Amino acid sequence: MLRQGLRRKPALGGWPQGIRLFEILIMTETMKTIIEKIDINADFASHPAVLKAAEVLRSGELVAFPTETVYGLGGNALLADSARRIYAAKGRPSDNPLIVHVAELAQVSEFAELNERAVRVLERFAPGPITVVLPKKPCIPKEVTGGLETVAVRIPSHPVAQAMLKAAAIPVAAPSANISGKPSPTDGAHVAHDLNGRIAMIIDCGASGVGLESTVLDLTVEPAVILRPGAVTLEDLQEILPDVVLGGTKTLSGAEAPKAPGMKYRHYAPSGKVEIYDEAELIAAYQAAADPEIVILGSSSVLEACQPKYGFELAFDACDVVTAANRLFAGLRYCDEIGAKRIMAQSFAAEGLGVAYMNRLNKAAVE
Numbered sequence: 218m219l220r221q222g223l224r225r226k227p228a229l230g231g232w233p234q235g236i237r238l239f240e241i242l243i244m245t246e247t248m249k250t251i252i253e254k255i256d257i258n259a260d261f262a263s264h265p266a267v268l269k270a271a272e273v274l275r276s277g278e279l280v281a282f283p284t285e286t287v288y289g290l291g292g293n294a295l296l297a298d299s300a301r302r303i304y305a306a307k308g309r310p311s312d313n314p315l316i317v318h319v320a321e322l323a324q325v326s327e328f329a330e331l332n333e334r335a336v337r338v339l340e341r342f343a344p345g346p347i348t349v350v351l352p353k354k355p356c357i358p359k360e361v362t363g364g365l366e367t368v369a370v371r372i373p374s375h376p377v378a379q380a381m382l383k384a385a386a387i388p389v390a391a392p393s394a395n396i397s398g399k400p401s402p403t404d405g406a407h408v409a410h411d412l413n414g415r416i417a418m419i420i421d422c423g424a425s426g427v428g429l430e431s432t433v434l435d436l437t438v439e440p441a442v443i444l445r446p447g448a449v450t451l452e453d454l455q456e457i458l459p460d461v462v463l464g465g466t467k468t469l470s471g472a473e474a475p476k477a478p479g480m481k482y483r484h485y486a487p488s489g490k491v492e493i494y495d496e497a498e499l500i501a502a503y504q505a506a507a508d509p510e511i512v513i514l515g516s517s518s519v520l521e522a523c524q525p526k527y528g529f530e531l532a533f534d535a536c537d538v539v540t541a542a543n544r545l546f547a548g549l550r551y552c553d554e555i556g557a558k559r560i561m562a563q564s565f566a567a568e569g570l571g572v573a574y575m576n577r578l579n580k581a582a583v584e
């Protein structure tokens with residue numbers, strides 16, 4: 218299905234801005250993707266698929282791999298060509314910068330200017346779902362950073378990501394492993410759906426833990442700014458950076474390179490129209506609409522009350538934002554699978570992890 222989609226160029230509605238002719242040529246080529254399933258209980262450090270992935274990355278080709286947040290699409294961060302391949306495989310505009318991943322703090326100063334604040338943040342929250350933006354060193358090509366003089370740095374905690382990064386022994390540039398504009402993949406099957414035939418290898422290790430992308434923290438400014446909320450919350454960061462602020466999430470247009478992630482480009486969007494309601498409002502709105510084609514993304518209690526024809530269980534109840542965060546992107550993908558035109562999605566209290574959940578859900582609802 219994906220290959221047919223690739224050949225039907227006009228149906229894609231034009232190429233995203235920033236994609237150059239030779240990138241289009243790479244995009245239209247299909248390749249055999251090696252898909253390796255790894256059991257979560259395996260010995261990762263010596264696993265043949267992990268060692269193979271490290272070799273593929275070092276050669277400049279792309280590997281999709283699990284992290285504790287979402288799956289990443291990795292390429293060698295020291296090679297401009299690998300960055301170009303990433304943008305082409307995702308259909309992503311090349312001025313939207315990539316996050317550079319390494320296994321441990323000791324590697325960061327090889328490619329970024331570490332400062333005292335960054336060391337404190339990374340010592341406290343990494344490995345884990347935090348990304349810090351720092352001044353870059355010359356070894357990182359501008360293709361990786363979308364032309365910026367800064368670089369986003371992340372140390373993922375997922376054991377497969379850790380093992381692969383250690384074996385590769387290079388910094389790995391990795392955006393989320395989805396086609397640009399679609400929800401980030403939280404399962405190996407989502408990655409295969411989007412990228413099979415477009416990249417060299419996929420490591421499938423089942424469902425992600427957090428389910429939303431990492432918190433992005435800009436440490437090139439004073440006070441530090443959260444550019445994208447995630448599982449490391451404002452309150453968590455305030456413990457060590459008392460003056461940290463949550464940045465705006467407005468959508469930019471025009472030629473400006475995005476300072477904050479997702480500010481310029483539409484994200485997370487299913488094809489249908491997303492409406493957001495709290496638990497009680499959702500039940501009332503669904504019943505008033507009396508349209509069995511409406512899809513509900515909601516907690517078990519909402520689904521029980523509405524008994525919809527199409528429903529995706531996000532969480533147990535309105536307090537269960539951890540499960541809702543974990544399942545939101547799968548729910549948005551479910552909407553596309555069944556061709557949903559109108560979607561009623563449940564809001565959760567915008568505090569703690571709920572800030573990140575509502576940030577992504579609001580983006581999914583932008584038309």
Ligand code: TXA
Nearest residue numbers: 286288289314315367368369392393430431476478479
């Ligand atoms: O959890 C995650 O962060 C996942 C996993 C794979 O690590 N990665 C991820 O990457 O979500 P991506 O490319 O989908 O989102 C990274 C965001 C982009 O929206 C980008 O704008 C922002 O981080 N970013 C990257 N480099 C930046 C920089 N130098 N300055 C400001 N923002 C930056």
Ligand code: MG
Nearest residue numbers: 392393394401
């Ligand atoms: Mg992404």
